[in-house]
Amino acid sequence: MRRLAAWLLWLWMAAVIVAAFHWAPLAKDFLGQSSRILFFHVPMAWVSFVAFMTAGVASLRFLAGRRDARRDRSAAAAIEIGLVFALLATVTGAIWARIMWNSWWNWDPRQASIVVAMLFYAAYLALRTAITDREARARLCAAYATLGLIVAPFFYFVLPRLGFSLHPDAVINLRGKVDVEPKMLTVLVASSAGFTALFFWVHRLRTRLADAEERLLEGVE
Amino acid sequence: MGGPTWVTAVNLVIWTGIFLYLLRLERRVNDLERDR
């Protein structure tokens, strides 16, 4: 990533941070300043989804086209980073839940769904360690990540809504339609864009690192 | 303690720290690639 682009990203995210706390209005039904978390929590969750989709696409291309090991490494990197973002999203979500409803965790459908997604992709990493043969590992993990391409949208977008609709007595989740205020929406979108760019940058770095590691190993062999 | 201002400052520091770390990482990876 060019230095200029990198520093622009810095500026962008700095602006988002400032805007999140000083420019965007507070959401009506939220306790005190807690709605500010929204501007970080939601983009993190979004980016984890983007990460998992990236891994899925890379894996699909691996399977469908040349079995290029670089694609396999790219997928693994994306999933690692995706898990980190998902974890951050979960933690920020729990903090928010604590502020709002005085309970860190109550298996609210959204919390449960993100946990399922994390377990799914953690299993990917487990799979990676369990298979020793390089070719088989890449192939099977790619198959799994491609399965994720179909299943993850379900985890992120269908499952939360479903649980909610069938258990109306669950903790009332006000996160449904929060972005009514245009200013809030602006910051939210800007934050999401910034985090997405951040992901792609980190992903690129991680993949290049993995490639370099691989070259080192090949050199030794 | 000015609430929002303080939090903003902390976040900015954290973000800048992460950013600089990534820049350094980028430089190292560039070097690694150039050596090969």
Next chain:
Amino acid sequence: MFAKDWRAERRARHAVATLVLFAVTTLVVASLALGPIGATPGERSDVAAALLWILLLFAAAAGLPRAFVHEEESHTATALRLAARPSAVFAGKLAWVTSLLCLLEAIAAPLALALFDLELAHPARFAAALAAGGVGLAAATTLLDAIVAQGRGATTLFAALAFPLLVPLAVLAVAATRSAIGGGEGAEAVLQLVLYDGSIVVAGFLLFPVVWNP
């Protein structure tokens, strides 16, 4: 393929018998335990639905012989790879697991309804939920079984892989089944269940060749 597995199973019939026994025991115990408490029909249908799917999940994930792992271990896998097309292999295994689950469902479901003193509000929906859930369960476990067979630590790894994939399926299936017994709007749960299962089955057929052949 299907016939071959059925023949093999007849020799190892104890697995099926054990599952049935387990199902009956669990249902009896649960209904006995709930009896004295005098749970409402709504609660009973909740419990019955959940219990039914827990049974099926257990059967699919732990109770059924690990078909592919067994093949790999006994080295019959190589012969299979040469003899049949991947889609045939997958279809065969899938059919076998599905039929086993259907057998279990045929025994456990009526039993559950009887023991918990429940009447079906939507019989068609009930059947659909069981069928869809069963097929989805079979497809997911068969595919994962094939993936895991080529790695180490098969059983634990299988559990780790299966859980995230099966949880949404179970949630949907229980929701659909519950609404089929107790009434209420659950038609969309069935739809989502079918969609989820459908995607897994399709994904299974698409991905199996990749998993099966180096």
